[in-house]
Amino acid sequence: MATLYEHGTLAMLMAGKLAGTQTLGELLKHGSYGLGTFDGLDGEVVILDGEVYQADASGKVNHVTDMQTTLPFASVHFPENEVPLKVGENDFASLTSNLTKSYQLANVFAYVKLDGVLDQVKIRIAPKQSKPYPGLLEVAKHQPTFEASAISGSVVGYYAPDIFGTVTAGGWHLHFISDDRSFSGHILSLSTKGLSGKLEIFDSFEQHLPIENPEFRQMQVDTASLQAGIEAAEH
């Protein structure tokens, strides 16, 4: 039995609630592996074995140890029932759709960590925003991208069922981090001759909300336009 913990929601980011609402110290109580972003949508975060790496919009990767750093949105878990995983030659679309089908993930939450060499990888990194914060859809229009080839590292992230697609990123949400921790971000495309790693399927998804935060409590969510906005911002 394993739990995926999430703080904040994708709907909050869409509504421009980009201020950090949980400290890194608190987040790490709920998991040692995960993904997230910092206060103001500052970069792309990968957490591996309790170590926190943030790729900022300059393309630099920072090893973050200040536990007072805050996050508006993050997902973490403790590994509990990992199973070994191997994938062959793939691009991003075939990798993700093969994983979903082969392991029957459509209706569950899952995590993968796939290690090896990527022949090519393209990532994007969210740039830190200033108040008054725009919504995620606006930010998504102006995100720097970076490419690397013949790079050794890990593809890490979560699968979430479509019905949770306004709460978190529906489908696959994957980041890359190189073995030397110098290149990281949200994956837009990749190609590989093969990767191996681990898969964890969760039976529980714990959604934590910043209920003491007045801006969160007063937030207006337009559910009608939310799904279309998320499609545009996340894909």
Add this chain to the structure above:
Amino acid sequence: MATLYEHGTLAMLMAGKLAGTQTLGELLKHGSYGLGTFDGLDGEVVILDGEVYQADASGKVNHVTDMQTTLPFASVHFPENEVPLKVGENDFASLTSNLTKSYQLANVFAYVKLDGVLDQVKIRIAPKQSKPYPGLLEVAKHQPTFEASAISGSVVGYYAPDIFGTVTAGGWHLHFISDDRSFSGHILSLSTKGLSGKLEIFDSFEQHLPIENPEFRQMQVDTASLQAGIEAAEH
């Protein structure tokens, strides 16, 4: 800090996955108050202080003690930070919209238990289905309703944010149970001169999924039609 625990999803019921996937014994480990339905969508369940009451489609209320009874869908919690609550003269629409506004519940999960006299209450009770199970939308077309007047009891149930509206019932989902435990069901309408009770706001929502169940793993969810179907089935 309080957690609302849910087993199963509304999307599963919509897809006709009505077989029980968790025992009552397991469910009660996660809460002593709550709502649910039994295997085959058999009735409307209210849980109060660990005691389980099921209204069946004949209108009878059964005090259930068999912990092997299974449920496809249920929400429970342990009271942790309840605040006192008082409401004046109301019908169902004004009661629920006033609660949402007064306590700023739009974006959070919450529970209310309101005790007192209802001048009028109309309830519906889901009738047990047989395999092959229909979806919730079909079941909703043929549900017996019951009415009572000048009846003393409790209005109990949950509020969920709209963005969780395919996972659980978005907005208010309230059941009634009379003080003498002889009349209970899912509330369609009510009127009262005043009720008093308790409100709990949750900072965590824990969604539990039956990941070992092959029918759940293979379930096809048509997300495009899901929201419209839920509107029709639940309102």
